[in-house]
Amino acid sequence: xxxxxxxxxxxxxxxxxxxxxxxxxxxxxxxxxxxxxxxxxxxxxxxxxxxxxxxxxxxxxxxxxxxxxxxxxxxxxxxxxxxxxxxxxxxxxxxxxxxxxxxxxxxxxxxxxxxxxxxxxxxxxxxxxxxxxxxxxxxxxxxxxxxxxxxxxxxxxxxxx
Amino acid sequence: xxxxxxxxxxxxxxxxxxxxxxxxxxxxxxxxxxxxxxxxxxxxxxxxxxxxxxxxxxxxxxxxxxxxxxxxxxxxxxxxxxxxxxxxxxxxxxxxxxx
Numbered sequence: 462x463x464x465x466x467x468x469x470x471x472x473x474x475x476x477x478x479x480x481x482x483x484x485x486x487x488x489x490x491x492x493x494x495x496x497x498x499x500x501x502x503x504x505x506x507x508x509x510x511x512x513x514x515x516x517x518x519x520x521x522x523x524x525x526x527x528x529x530x531x532x533x534x535x536x537x538x539x540x541x542x543x544x545x546x547x548x549x550x551x552x553x554x555x556x557x558x559x560x561x562x563x564x565x566x567x568x569x570x571x572x573x574x575x576x577x578x579x580x581x582x583x584x585x586x587x588x589x590x591x592x593x594x595x596x597x598x599x600x601x602x603x604x605x606x607x608x609x610x611x612x613x614x615x616x617x618x619x620x621x622x
Numbered sequence: 623x624x625x626x627x628x629x630x631x632x633x634x635x636x637x638x639x640x641x642x643x644x645x646x647x648x649x650x651x652x653x654x655x656x657x658x659x660x661x662x663x664x665x666x667x668x669x670x671x672x673x674x675x676x677x678x679x680x681x682x683x684x685x686x687x688x689x690x691x692x693x694x695x696x697x698x699x700x701x702x703x704x705x706x707x708x709x710x711x712x713x714x715x716x717x718x719x720x721x
């Protein structure tokens with residue numbers, strides 16, 4: 462996947478055939494993170510504002526429904542991907558890129574949860590049942606990196622350590 | 623880009639001694655986890671708080687190196703709003719009272 466051009470209306474990426482298939486399969490997993498995973502306060506806090514927690518979960522559920530509809534619209538409208546000689550051109554408006562980042566991160570974090578929340582650099586205990594989540598975590602991270610690079614976001618060597 | 627909104631201090635209710643929901647004194651905290659990309663976290667901070675890249679990176683690195691970063695000190699309502707926004711992006715964010 463690479464950025465072909467960007468302008469006022471959005472971004473145009475080039476995707477290989479296999480990359481497009483991977484993207485669609487990854488998006489089809491959304492949503493993966495349980496709404497109850499998010500807490501307003503730390504679990505060890507004594508005071509848990511139940512009403513506010515309920516509102517948070519409702520808000521997140523509503524947002525996910527909207528995202529899911531957009532994902533479905535993307536999956537249902539293959540013309541978003543214009544076939545070219547070496548694959549596809551993939552067109553995204555600025556707002557679409559923003560929600561796609563959210564959707565991909567949900568898949569990435571949800572996959573990480575499904576793998577038992579392994580620490581950085583640690584090998585997750587992969588089984589036949591959860592192996593697809595390891596792939597989904599890596600693939601969603603890869604697509605996120607491409608989208609973030611299109612926004613001018615790249616890791617700095619100074620971040621190491 | 624705009625800096626974080628600074629809200630005026632509001633005096634504590636002298637009669638009850640309790641904090642109102644409008645009183646600044648709630649912290650918005652982002653916690654480290656090993657799964658979110660550093661560039662993604664930086665982007666989310668810029669988007670949610672309107673920070674410039676340098677400020678967003680400073681807080682991202684604080685999360686990464688120290689395990690957490692206090693992103694805002696504000697009213698309860700504003701803190702709830704920010705936590706909702708951060709969690710929409712699947713970041714591990716919470717709020718807590720300063721007291």
